[in-house]
Amino acid sequence: MTMTPAQLERFTARLQAERADALARMAGSDSAMSEVRAAKAGGVADDEHDPEGPTMTQEWSQRTAVLADVTAELHDIDRALARIAEGTYGVCTRCGKRITVARLDARPTAELCIDCARLVR
Template sequence: MPADDPAARLAERERELTALLARLDADDASLRADRADATADDEHDPEGSTLSGEWQRVAAVRSATQRELDDVRAALALVAAGTYGVCERCGEPIPVARLEARPQATRCVACASLL
């Protein structure tokens, strides 16, 4: 895919994030099943992490992944609207290097640093 094709980059990232969410959902379902097992006493296992701890980790990663997916989809909408690459705060162009590093960026570096 060409480096100057933001729609293709964003669509590829959307596919990656969607696949990651599916894996995380499967992990979550597996952990829920393990946790429902009355014989699983992992809270007292000194050798490994607890099911609760792993469940919290999966939930946190899933939440962050969902937020990024939402941002990517919003950026795809900006591409479709013809406003991709324009800072939502100051209206100036977002530098290409920033968009290459973070294709879903909605603010230029100067405006993003104000947050």
């Protein structure tokens, strides 16, 4: 069963909203990383012996990980939006079968049907 135009429109709107949210989180992450970078460069905090909180290295690592997660999320969203534009959204990229609407509701960036997703784990 192919996806209806209304379903495609719903998924497009959802993915675009998720993209806007991810871009906002990325902007916040960039700002937070700039703060940590400035604190490290200015020698404002003792990077190794601050008993009151995390070290600058910890802060940098955490914020870098958050930025990497958001970047990957944006990549997945953009690929899903591209599949919608190409007319291949909802088709498993591995086996070519339809991805169920229920799976796409749970994970709108899914590229694999549930059977193929189980195989790649």
